[in-house]
Amino acid sequence: xxxxxxxxxxxxxxxxxxxxxxxxxxxxxxxxxxxxxxxxxxxxxxxxxxxxxxxxxxxxxxxxxxxxxxxxxxxxxxxxxxxxxxxxxxxxxxx
Numbered sequence: 001x002x003x004x005x006x007x008x009x010x011x012x013x014x015x016x017x018x019x020x021x022x023x024x025x026x027x028x029x030x031x032x033x034x035x036x037x038x039x040x041x042x043x044x045x046x047x048x049x050x051x052x053x054x055x056x057x058x059x060x061x062x063x064x065x066x067x068x069x070x071x072x073x074x075x076x077x078x079x080x081x082x083x084x085x086x087x088x089x090x091x092x093x094x095x
Contacts, residue, residue, distance in 0.1 A: 033053075035055050035056035035057075036064065037061075040056045
């Protein structure tokens, strides 16, 4: 899954826009991303600091799950056998 990256600098509790792919957090440049549910910008130093990634919180994660369960989100068409074969071939080459 690809994320639209944006950047901010963390100053206290505020995000300040910077360049297009990094943020300054604790004097380090780190990538930022937008929560797919609420569009909040998130910048973290370590993966452990973002346990719900790509979401900003458990709430946004559960909202997304609810949208899949109630049919708001859905797969547009069933997977074709050739698509499954291509995915399997790609996994074999990657591993």
